[in-house]
Amino acid sequence: MSEKKYSHVTVLLEETIENLNIKPDGIYVDGTLGGGGHSEEICKNLHADGVLIGIDRDTDALEAVGKRLEPYRCKKIFVHSNYADVKEVVEELYEEGKIPRNKIDGAVLDLGVSSFQLDNQERGFSYMQDAPLDMRMNQEDEFSAYELINEYSEKDIAYIISKYGEERWAKRIAKFIVEARKVKPLETTQELVDVIKAAVPKAVRREGPHPAKRTFQAIRIEVNNELGLLETALENFCDVLGRGGRLCVISFHSLEDRIAKEVISKRANPCTCPKDFPVCVCGKVADIKKISGKPVLPSKGEIEANHRSRSAKLRVCEKI
Numbered sequence: 282m283s284e285k286k287y288s289h290v291t292v293l294l295e296e297t298i299e300n301l302n303i304k305p306d307g308i309y310v311d312g313t314l315g316g317g318g319h320s321e322e323i324c325k326n327l328h329a330d331g332v333l334i335g336i337d338r339d340t341d342a343l344e345a346v347g348k349r350l351e352p353y354r355c356k357k358i359f360v361h362s363n364y365a366d367v368k369e370v371v372e373e374l375y376e377e378g379k380i381p382r383n384k385i386d387g388a389v390l391d392l393g394v395s396s397f398q399l400d401n402q403e404r405g406f407s408y409m410q411d412a413p414l415d416m417r418m419n420q421e422d423e424f425s426a427y428e429l430i431n432e433y434s435e436k437d438i439a440y441i442i443s444k445y446g447e448e449r450w451a452k453r454i455a456k457f458i459v460e461a462r463k464v465k466p467l468e469t470t471q472e473l474v475d476v477i478k479a480a481v482p483k484a485v486r487r488e489g490p491h492p493a494k495r496t497f498q499a500i501r502i503e504v505n506n507e508l509g510l511l512e513t514a515l516e517n518f519c520d521v522l523g524r525g526g527r528l529c530v531i532s533f534h535s536l537e538d539r540i541a542k543e544v545i546s547k548r549a550n551p552c553t554c555p556k557d558f559p560v561c562v563c564g565k566v567a568d569i570k571k572i573s574g575k576p577v578l579p580s581k582g583e584i585e586a587n588h589r590s591r592s593a594k595l596r597v598c599e600k601i
Contacts, residue, residue: 291318
């Protein structure tokens with residue numbers, strides 16, 4: 282593990298904990314453990330017979346948060362896995378006798394990359410620091426940003442940057458990447474940033490966010506298959522909730538929020554009958570209700586204190 286302190290500025294913390302309606306003896310899952318901010322607040326509200334299950338793909342996070350949460354008396358279980366596998370994780374812990382039931386009382390999904398990963402230079406997530414092209418949340422994965430940038434076709438790179446980064450200059454950036462790698466493979470974040478800067482017109486670079494921000498976001502999402510797993514994960518979390526259990530989902534990207542909105546809306550209103558039918562005949566019944574109709578947004582004060590929170594949206598649902 283890096284000698285750096287594992288830090289993470291937790292977004293929408295008070296709003297999330299309030300919406301979880303924590304029961305002191307409940308079972309709660311933090312599906313994206315990160316720096317442990319949400320987990321710590323959950324632990325503060327649990328008694329000795331309450332359980333926190335922390336899941337993360339990053340072993341650095343699991344190790345650091347384990348130490349952070351040592352002072353709390355509740356039972357803490359840390360699992361190196363993907364949050365999409367939550368049903369299997371919970372069922373296995375139940376079968377092993379580590380938790381008293383195979384349903385949970387609440388869960389948090391704080392999507393995206395943690396502050397530690399962004400700030401930890403060797404992980405290659407940040408366009409502000411030079412590092413090897415990596416961006417893997419799970420260091421055991423073989424596929425990294427290096428393979429994407431140097432092996433994907435120009436068409437595929439453009440598609441990824443456009444779809445996941447919503448970058449208007451995606452085709453031009455992809456073209457410049459492919460031209461640059463003909464000379465030598467792109468190996469570092471700084472080399473990639475230089476190519477992106479060359480591709481984006483000067484007039485555009487003088488306005489708005491860093492010219493590499495959207496491209497780096499897109500590459501990270503593709504490398505870690507973040508959106509591909511999200512819909513499955515949300516369905517699985519809804520399935521594993523016990524009655525009255527709540528799921529809090531914090532997204533930082535419009536595509537993430539759209540998926541969360543669609544999954545929750547579909548579970549809350551599953552009827553597939555034509556709208557002009559006087560009564561439902563499909564027989565599909567809701568098992569989730571929305572707690573937040575519109576997403577909960579960070580306060581002005583939080584945005585001023587932590588600029589990374591400005592795009593955050595919290596959606597909450599409850600099992601019925």
